[in-house]
Amino acid sequence: MKKIYKLILGSIVFVTSVFQLHAATVPTFYGKLVFHRYSDYDAWDSKLYLYNFTTQQTTLLGTNWKIDHMMNGHFSPDGKWLTFMGVNSGQHYGDAWDVYAWKVGSSELPINLTQGNNKRDEDPKFIDNQRIIFKQNGDLKIVKMTDRTITYVTQNGWDIEESMPYPMVNTTQILYAKGAGNNSRVFSIDQSGAYDTQLTNIASYYPVWWQGSRFLYVRWYSSTNAHDQIYAYDMANKQNTRLPFNSINYDTSDPAPLDQRYMVVSLAGQTGSRGGYDLYIADSLSSNVWPLPVNSNLNELGAFYTPY
Incomplete structure (x- = not known):
């Protein structure tokens, strides 16, 4: 979900550039992208969509699911399952969120993994093909799809x-945002709850593991x-780098890595926008961005990619 944070400047490596649209040949990708639009x-009108890079077709999910305000989709590592957050139709109140899992491409209804707990369940991400980490009433917890057992990470x-x-691949570490607003910082923690470590010293949020010891996150340009x-x-050398496709005149958020160079991002306010936030492929080595053919006059956010 989009939140507004007041940020404090910290030590940073700035990469300056001029925003460029269609400045080079758009890279080719296959697989699927999930995103939400509201x-x-x-x-309370968010809907989930699948975009197929091969066919360039966009599919609205859940027309018969009786789940409202679906968002923040995330694929399992094998691409066979999709988890997301939503509320049962007609239950639009503060603690109504649940975590769901759906077998991609099937006619089956999604499984409600946290049904009936009367708690606020949000931000689900697959750790592996069976376990999902999520936020429940301000804590991090893990639910197992096979038996829906829930274990604590924080309490x-x-x-x-x-x-x-956001799980870090090939480790037991989880990236997450601790605190809110101006006090939000990115931390890492073991799935057991041990080794809780602060990684950023500026107001920051939306961490996404990228590659090796590097992760992406979002912050203001300046105070x-x-x-x-x-x-x-980069956790290895503790260096922050502002990526070159950012612009001081536009909002750039919700990074979703496609590979070790490119990612899908949500941009708002730039020239040529369809309206609100739109989805673009962005080049981490240049200022080049390319719009995806899914954009509308609404807000497209929360993208995640699977190559399957």
Whole structure:
């Protein structure tokens, strides 16, 4: 979900560039992209979509699922399952969120993995093909799809909010955002709850593992420029880098890696926008971006890619 944060400047490596649209040949990808689209977060009208890179077709999901305000989709590592957050139709109240899992391409209804707990379940991400980490009432928890058992990673409740968990591949570490607003920082923690480590010292959120010891995250450009920007952080040398496709005049958010160079991002306010946030392929080595043929006059956000 989109949140607004007041950010504090910290030590940073700035990469300056001029925003370029269609400045080079668009890279080719195969596989699928999930994303959500809404008019406004508080309008409760979010819907999930699948975009097929091979056929360039976009499919609306869940027309008969009786689940409202679906968002934040994430594929299992093998691409066979999709998890997302949503609410049962007609239950639009603060604690109504649940975590669902759907077998991709099937006619089966999604499985509600947290049904009936009367808690706020959000931000699900697959750790492996069976386990999903998510946020529940301000804590990080793991649910197993086979028997729906839930284990704790953190147990602070809303006193210290933990959100936006993202597993690091080939490790037991989870990236996440701790705190809210100006106090939000990116941390890593073991699935057992041990080794809770602060990684950023500026207000930042939406961490996404990228490659090796690097992850992506979102922050303001500066304390006086509130445009969202995407940065890379290298845990090996503790270096922050502002990626060159950012612009001080536009919001750039919700990175979704496609490979070790390219990613899908949500851009808002740039020239040629269809309206709100739109999805673009962005080049981490240049200022080049290319719009995807899914954009509308609404907001396209929360993308995630699988090569399958």
